[in-house]
Amino acid sequence: MxxxxxxxxxxxxxxxxxxxxxxxxxxxxxxxxxxxxxxxxxxxxxxxxxxxxxxxxxxxxxxxxxxxxxxxxxxxxxxxxxxxxxxxxxxxxxxxxxxxxxxxxxxxxxxxxxxxxxxxxxxxxxxxxxxxxxxxxxxxxxxxxxxxxxxxxxxxxxxxxxxxxxxxxQHPEYGFEQHKGYGTPAHLTALRTHGATPHHRRSFSPVSELYGLFATTDN
Missing domain, CATH: 3.30.420.10 (Ribonuclease H-like superfamily/Ribonuclease H)
Known part of the structure; x- marks a missing residue:
């Protein structure tokens, strides 16, 4: 080992x-x-x-x-x-x-x-x-x-x-306080449910795949 x-x-x-x-x-x-x-x-x-x-x-x-x-x-x-x-x-x-x-x-x-x-x-x-x-x-x-x-x-x-x-x-529905932006299951679920915020990295997968499915939030 x-x-x-x-x-x-x-x-x-x-x-x-x-x-x-x-x-x-x-x-x-x-x-x-x-x-x-x-x-x-x-x-x-x-x-x-x-x-x-x-x-x-x-x-x-x-x-x-x-x-x-x-x-x-x-x-x-x-x-x-x-x-x-x-x-x-x-x-x-x-x-x-x-x-x-x-x-x-x-x-x-x-x-x-x-x-x-x-x-x-x-x-x-x-x-x-x-x-x-x-x-x-x-x-x-x-x-x-x-x-x-x-x-x-x-x-x-x-x-x-x-x-x-x-x-x-600003965006409590994403759980940033817990996962700090890392791709945890909870974060991925929130992305699929609510779409991407302006604070999500569009160049990163899976945000890039999900980005086309949702409108960006305004706030």
Whole structure:
């Protein structure tokens, strides 16, 4: 039986870049790439460079490994103690026009622009930003291995979940508050019953198949 190796985020990747002379290392990650509705959201985080950084951010991990309550707690902690935090949003329109990968990179570029001080090197979870002229390291399972990327994953996930809760208030019949736009059976049933909202990704199957069967809701 094959087992999957579990990682605990560390500062090893950040320290390697510090030793090369870089000072401000930004970790980046996204949330919502696989959803049928809502934007894709990117987080960018630069953690403080100090001897107690690991201790200060103890417990921070890949957002998928944490409960919703834990993500909320760590979100507030990261916002308070990180050196700087940025958030970028790739709207449904950008997703449908450019595709989800390009929308993700666009959101990350927006998040980077919010960082002050600006980063001089990047750590990403299995992505590369060709339009950003900074040294970059793309790390497989980066959100489980780099503390900066893990922190960014929490910022992205909590921000996006809050946006989906707001959309739930506008369209309660879709259950966005529960599934956050992912293609759950309940979400698919709501799509078949009510059609697509302006917040659904027309370029994504099965929305693309259902879109021709229903008029778009106005609100």
């Amino acid at each position: 094959q087992t999957h190796k579990k990682y605990t985020p560390t500062l090893a990747e950040e320290m390697a870049l510090f030793e090369q002379g870089y000072s401000f290392i930004a970790g980046l990650d996204e949330a919502g790439r696989g959803c049928l509705a809502g934007p894709v959201v990117a987080g960018a985080v630069i953690l403080p460079r100090s001897e107690d950084t690991m201790q200060l951010f103890a417990g921070v991990n890949d957002s998928k490994q944490l409960s919703a309550a834990a993500r909320e707690r760590y979100y507030e902690h990261i916002m308070q103690h990180a050196l700087t935090v940025g958030v970028g949003i790739g709207s449904v329109e950008v997703i449908d026009t450019r595709n989800i990968l390009q929308a993700t990179k666009y959101a990350m570029e927006l998040a980077l622009k919010q960082l002050s001080p600006a980063p001089d090197a990047l750590l990403l979870d299995a992505l590369y930003l060709p339009r950003v002229s900074l040294p970059q390291r793309s790390i497989i399972k980066g959100d489980s291995r780099s503390l900066s990327i893990a922190a960014a994953s929490i910022i992205a996930k909590v921000t996006r979940d809050r946006l989906m809760v707001e959309l739930h208030q």
